[in-house]
Amino acid sequence: MSDDAGVEDGQKVPESGRQGEGGDDPLVDVRSVSVSYGDVSVLGDVSLSVDRGEFVGLVGPNGAGKTTLLGTINGVCDPDRGTVQVGGDPVGGLSARATSRRVATVPQDTTVSFDFTVEDIVEMGRTPYHGRFSGDPDAEVAVERALERTETAALRDRSVGSLSGGERQRVVLARALAQETPALLLDEPTASLDINHQVRTLDLVRELTREADKAALAAIHDLDLAARYCDRLAVLADGDVLAVGRPESVLTGDHLRTAFDTDATVLPDPVTGTPTVTPRPETGESDLSVHVAGAGFAPLDAATEAAARAEMEAADAVVLAGSVPPSVRALVRDHDAVVRVPAAPPTGESEGAGDRSPTGLDGASRADRENETGPGAAARADPERVVAAVRRVTRTAVEADD
Helix, strand or coil: CCHHHHHHHCCCCCCCCCCCCCCCCCCEEEEEEEEEECCEEEEEEEEEEECCCEEEEEECCCCCCHHHHHHHHCCCCCCCEEEEEECCEEHHHCCHHHHHCCEEEECCCCCCCCCCEHHHHHHHHHHHHCCCCCCCCCHHHHHHHHHHHCCCHHHCCCEHHHCCHHHHHHHHHHHHHHCCCCEEEEECCCCCCCHHHHHHHHHHHHHHHHHCCCEEEEECCCHHHHHHHCCEEEEEECCEEEEEECHHHHCCHHHHHHHHCCCEEEEECCCCCCEEEEECCCCCCCCCCEEEEECCCCCCCHHHHHHHHHHHHHCCEEEEECCCCHHHHHHHCCCCCEEEECCCCCCCCCHHHCCCCHHHHCCCCHHHHHCCCCCCHHHCCCHHHHHHHHHHHHHHHHHHHC
């Protein structure tokens, strides 16, 4: 199956037949894999593939099976059914040394039992290349390169026990890079990192897939970061792949509701253009869903406009705050319940000279025109006043429907 088949609709697709851009088989190919621990099923009939040059993110709630899937790919877990191939060979038929030359893993737990130096830890990544009676002539260069790329060279003589959790995470990543494998698996690689190193780590992984023609598969908790850095996302829920595709086709309200059992708003980030997810708290039966539109946003492209329109249609009311461009007013125009919060009057003008004309919303509903919060209200539009106006316009809309 071509990559576009899973990209366009973001639905669950059979991944086993997907091929790389050059027609080659995927570097990592998981086919109909099921894994259980005793009577507990963890993965059920999961298929997923990752090509060379591709960074794929695994997202899903705790307990969805992300860590188990990674463990099945690197040979730690034996599947009950199905196959896992890396580089065209079944992992189950490879020795531990051969598997370690193809797959490097950055685990979620970075605890080290013994107090080695950082350089010693990173050099352990070269173990698969040591012969029984010979050393590894490439070790020094590989270790140095890994230390530099992860910005841990200054820590080389420190004991691993003296490091912070974030520093230790970067050292374990350096160990995986020193292993110099075509496939890289990462289990929550940014969990212990500050925001600066989160960005640098995912930048590095993406660079490796581009420059070194590697395939990377990472379980990532932060959906915004996953959408920003990954070429494709796979959503795992209840041990199954719910959807696979580009971030914008996978991170939808329906998929997030099914996987995470929560409502969320998904809109393009105004800077990166990638999806950003904002979970919404649960509301009681009497609470209303309100969409706020206002000034200060980037120009609306087609994707942003479509997402905003969908959010507005699902909302009970729309609050239009301040002076807004015509493109935003056009989106709001057809909604039945609109509250207008005009911009504050310029300094020195009387309150009566403010933006009190409802003509900014030509053709808006009567409720829109009659429920403005007053001239210059942006400077003193306290939440209670806006809430009261929202409840007033929604009540009006209900009575009109009756």
